Amino acid sequence: VDLVLVVVFVLVGRASHNEGPLGTLVTLWPFLAGLVIGWIGARAWRTPLALRWTGLTIWAATVIVGMLLRTVAGQGVQLGFVIVTAVVLGIFLLGWRAIAHWVLRVRARRTSQVRRP
Numbered sequence: 001v002d003l004v005l006v007v008v009f010v011l012v013g014r015a016s017h018n019e020g021p022l023g024t025l026v027t028l029w030p031f032l033a034g035l036v037i038g039w040i041g042a043r044a045w046r047t048p049l050a051l052r053w054t055g056l057t058i059w060a061a062t063v064i065v066g067m068l069l070r071t072v073a074g075q076g077v078q079l080g081f082v083i084v085t086a087v088v089l090g091i092f093l094l095g096w097r098a099i100a101h102w103v104l105r106v107r108a109r110r111t112s113q114v115r116r117p
Contacts, residue, residue: 044058
């Protein structure tokens with residue numbers, strides 16, 4: 001889910017600036033590297049739905065590493081872009097986990113109510 005959402009973020013961003021698909025990989029790779037570092041750092045395979053540790057680590061790594069790599073690669077890193085990136089990726093990478101957590105809680109509550117005599 002994280003990978004798809006980061007790709008969507010880049011595609012929507014490029015489309016909103018009327019940029020063609022050819023530079024998508026150039027825009028995408030710093031964020032993918034940050035995402036992978038975040039997954040590894042959070043050990044996301046252990047608790048992929050955890051909002052606090054997994055979600056926050058992945059979000060922070062994706063934004064911070066992504067911006068650092070964009071800077072090193074000579075890509076633009078204006079303050080407005082950093083803010084939009086942090087907000088949108090926060091909504092994406094934390095939002096789906098929050099929704100999943102809520103759905104699981106509701107299901108567990110319903111299941112426990114059904115089992116009661």
